Amino acid sequence: MSRTLPSLRAELSRSLWLISAAWLLTVLLSVVLVLRHEAEELMDEALRESAELIFGVLSQRASSLPGEGRDEVEGQVLPAPPHKEHLVWQLLDTHTGELLRRSHSAPPVALLTPPRRGLAHAPGGWRLYALPLPDGRSTLLVAQTRAERLESRYGAIAALLAAALGISAFWALLLSRRLRATLQPLAALGGQIQDYDPMRAETALPPATRAELLPVRSAIHDLGERLALRVRHEQAFAAHAAHALRTPLAGMDAQLALAQREVGEGARPRILRARAAVERLKRVVSSLLLMFRSGLELDLQDLSRAELADLALRLPLDQLELKVEGLPFDPVPAVGHDRTAWVRADPNLLSAALANLLDNSLRHGARQATLSLEARNGEASICLRDDGPGVSAERRAELQASLDRPGDDSAVGLGLRLAHLVAQAHGGRLSLDDAAVGEGSGRPGFAVRLSLPLADSSQAEQGSRGC
Amino acid sequence: MRLMLLEDDDTLGEGLSEFLRLEGHVVDWFQCLRDAQLVLSEPYDLLLVDWQLPDGLGVDWIRQLRTRGLGLPIIVLTAKDRLSDRIQGLDSGADDYLVKPFQPEELAARIRALQRRALSQGAQRRRLNEEVEMDLAAKCVYRHSQRVDLTAREWTLLEALVARAGRVVSKSDLEALTQGFEGEAASNVLEVHVFNLRRKLGRSLIETVRGLGYRVSA
Numbered sequence: 001m002s003r004t005l006p007s008l009r010a011e012l013s014r015s016l017w018l019i020s021a022a023w024l025l026t027v028l029l030s031v032v033l034v035l036r037h038e039a040e041e042l043m044d045e046a047l048r049e050s051a052e053l054i055f056g057v058l059s060q061r062a063s064s065l066p067g068e069g070r071d072e073v074e075g076q077v078l079p080a081p082p083h084k085e086h087l088v089w090q091l092l093d094t095h096t097g098e099l100l101r102r103s104h105s106a107p108p109v110a111l112l113t114p115p116r117r118g119l120a121h122a123p124g125g126w127r128l129y130a131l132p133l134p135d136g137r138s139t140l141l142v143a144q145t146r147a148e149r150l151e152s153r154y155g156a157i158a159a160l161l162a163a164a165l166g167i168s169a170f171w172a173l174l175l176s177r178r179l180r181a182t183l184q185p186l187a188a189l190g191g192q193i194q195d196y197d198p199m200r201a202e203t204a205l206p207p208a209t210r211a212e213l214l215p216v217r218s219a220i221h222d223l224g225e226r227l228a229l230r231v232r233h234e235q236a237f238a239a240h241a242a243h244a245l246r247t248p249l250a251g252m253d254a255q256l257a258l259a260q261r262e263v264g265e266g267a268r269p270r271i272l273r274a275r276a277a278v279e280r281l282k283r284v285v286s287s288l289l290l291m292f293r294s295g296l297e298l299d300l301q302d303l304s305r306a307e308l309a310d311l312a313l314r315l316p317l318d319q320l321e322l323k324v325e326g327l328p329f330d331p332v333p334a335v336g337h338d339r340t341a342w343v344r345a346d347p348n349l350l351s352a353a354l355a356n357l358l359d360n361s362l363r364h365g366a367r368q369a370t371l372s373l374e375a376r377n378g379e380a381s382i383c384l385r386d387d388g389p390g391v392s393a394e395r396r397a398e399l400q401a402s403l404d405r406p407g408d409d410s411a412v413g414l415g416l417r418l419a420h421l422v423a424q425a426h427g428g429r430l431s432l433d434d435a436a437v438g439e440g441s442g443r444p445g446f447a448v449r450l451s452l453p454l455a456d457s458s459q460a461e462q463g464s465r466g467c
Numbered sequence: 468m469r470l471m472l473l474e475d476d477d478t479l480g481e482g483l484s485e486f487l488r489l490e491g492h493v494v495d496w497f498q499c500l501r502d503a504q505l506v507l508s509e510p511y512d513l514l515l516v517d518w519q520l521p522d523g524l525g526v527d528w529i530r531q532l533r534t535r536g537l538g539l540p541i542i543v544l545t546a547k548d549r550l551s552d553r554i555q556g557l558d559s560g561a562d563d564y565l566v567k568p569f570q571p572e573e574l575a576a577r578i579r580a581l582q583r584r585a586l587s588q589g590a591q592r593r594r595l596n597e598e599v600e601m602d603l604a605a606k607c608v609y610r611h612s613q614r615v616d617l618t619a620r621e622w623t624l625l626e627a628l629v630a631r632a633g634r635v636v637s638k639s640d641l642e643a644l645t646q647g648f649e650g651e652a653a654s655n656v657l658e659v660h661v662f663n664l665r666r667k668l669g670r671s672l673i674e675t676v677r678g679l680g681y682r683v684s685a
Contacts, residue, residue: 239547242546242547242548243519243546243547245546246546246566246567246568247476247479247546247567247568248476248478248479249567249568250476250479250544250567250568250569251476251477251478251479251480251482252478252568253482253568253569253570253571254478254479254482254483254486254571255478255481255482257482257486257570257571257572258482258485258486258489258571261486261489278568279570282568285568286548286568293549299550
């Protein structure tokens with residue numbers, strides 16, 4: 001199951017957005033509070049200034065006001081202006097609080113009785129400023145409704161908020177792009193590391209482009225150099241070991257082949273047994289060398305079932321009769337068979353694993369073995385069962401447990417261990433089956449299954465048969 | 468066939484040379500390039516060369532031989548089994564490549580295959596004249612379809628002449644090809660073997676070129 005890892009860029013972007021939002025909120029709150037206070041002051045100032053303007057007019061030209069002569073026209077209303085009135089005014093009798101005159105939108109009752117000089121709140125949510133006229137009889141009230149004041153205040157706040165949001169979004173986008181550009185060298189380094197093969201000079205890491213990336217680049221480069229050195233040592237060792245082991249083995253076999261021809265009939269079976277032992281030793285040494293070398297890199301190829309069966313059938317095991325099941329033909333034809341890829345594996349390594357398993361069977365007295373190839377439980381199952389003496393269920397469990405414990409070689413022999421390592425190198429596993437059949441031999445037999453990932457999962461078919 | 472075996476390992480070199488002698492070949496075994504170089508003018512039919520030798524690489528030596536125009540079949544014997552090694556070995560000019568540890572029987576079979584190719588372009592049997600036919604794989608000779616038994620030395624002599632069919636082969640070369648450096652002391656051994664071959668296979672098969680040597684018709 002793949003797990004999506006958190007992205008550094010996404011984390012930085014998220015942090016940036018969160019910090020920006022928090023900053024914006026803080027600034028907005030401060031601005032709103034200040035604005036609210038300032039707007040109140042400004043509107044109160046407007047009331048006062050308006051009152052003073054009207055006061056000036058009334059002081060100079062009171063007689064020109066329409067309806068002058070309050071005995072005649074009490075509470076007279078001025079005509080409506082051509083615009084909406086945001087401020088209203090009333091002229092009250094200072095002593096009685098009686099409404100003498102008012103602007104068109106002013107309420108028909110006195111807003112404040114008795115009128116007191118200065119700013120005040122009046123019932124009905126009015127805010128007003130009272131100013132006595134010089135005649136000492138009347139007082140001017142200039143007032144504004146609460147709704148009017150709130151509308152002005154929130155209008156200003158909304159405009160500020162919209163402007164702040166717009167500006168913030170613009171800068172956030174710019175910052176996001178800048179962030180992406182800043183992180184680009186990190187992404188580029190990731191790609192370079194992915195392509196880096198310390199054994200190939202042409203893939204060497206380019207110099208670091210940012211100071212922060214220098215230690216990362218150096219660490220990867222040093223690690224690659226150490227790995228390359230180790231691989232070169234191992235390759236040199238493998239080459240040396242190959243020469244040191246293979247040549248004496250060839251010499252031993254040459255001497256035995258010679259002896260086989262020179263000695264009498266009586267000693268020949270002994271020589272043949274010695275040659276068989278040398279042959280086995282050759283297979284083990286070849287497998288070990290192959291395993292050692294393949295630990296460095298697998299030569300993966302698409303293999304069909306027929307090609308896989310062919311690998312087993314080509315193994316030089318004269319004393320073991322090998323049959324193959326799970327193919328639509330028998331024997332395996334050299335050409336013209338179904339070449340659909342069944343597994344993707346290193347043929348040499350797989351051949352070594354099969355050789356070791358078959359050699360195991362032979363060593364334990366088996367004379368017949370059956371190799372079956374089937375897809376089961378979504379895997380390619382290569383099962384080998386022989387007609388040997390087999391093992392008890394307890395012993396089988398012990399062997400399986402030893403196989404499953406890395407580094408535990410106490411119970412299993414080299415053949416099983418090698419086959420297990422080959423399976424693991426291909427992402428598979430080796431398991432010992434309990435459904436062995438010693439065909440016609442009356443012996444329980446031994447069964448071992450090499451499971452590998454299918455080359456194409458669409459070939460998977462459910463299987464329930466034992467090995 | 469007269470073979471040169473270049474192998475530095477004592478056990479393998481001694482074992483292989485003796486085994487191949489039992490197969491009917493004349494084998495000269497050397498353990499270093501310097502010694503092999505000294506006798507390269509000798510008439511060999513096939514070279515068996517180890518990759519890694521104490522005084523150099525066998526494949527480099529093969530490349531030099533090919534550059535100089537040597538056309539002998541060459542088999543590389545080596546512990547190197549990587550695909551890249553095999554390609555390098557064959558590209559150096561070797562005709563075949565055998566990875567150690569191998570069975571000497573397999574080497575003998577590969578020598579026979581190369582020999583077949585050299586003698587008869589791959590055919591199993593080769594007709595020498597109207598009466599005589601050689602089976603190269605079975606190492607048998609038939610005259611009038613009847614099998615004729617030859618000694619190992621007689622077979623080697625016939626093989627050497629057939630490999631050079633149409634050409635005159637000097638007595639000294641024939642002695643070298645059939646006896647190597649361990650030639651028998653008697654000076655008329657070659658004549659005796661030729662006499663026996665003519666007796667068994669007919670007088671017309673091997674022609675004597677007076678003063679020069681012997682020849683089998685192409």
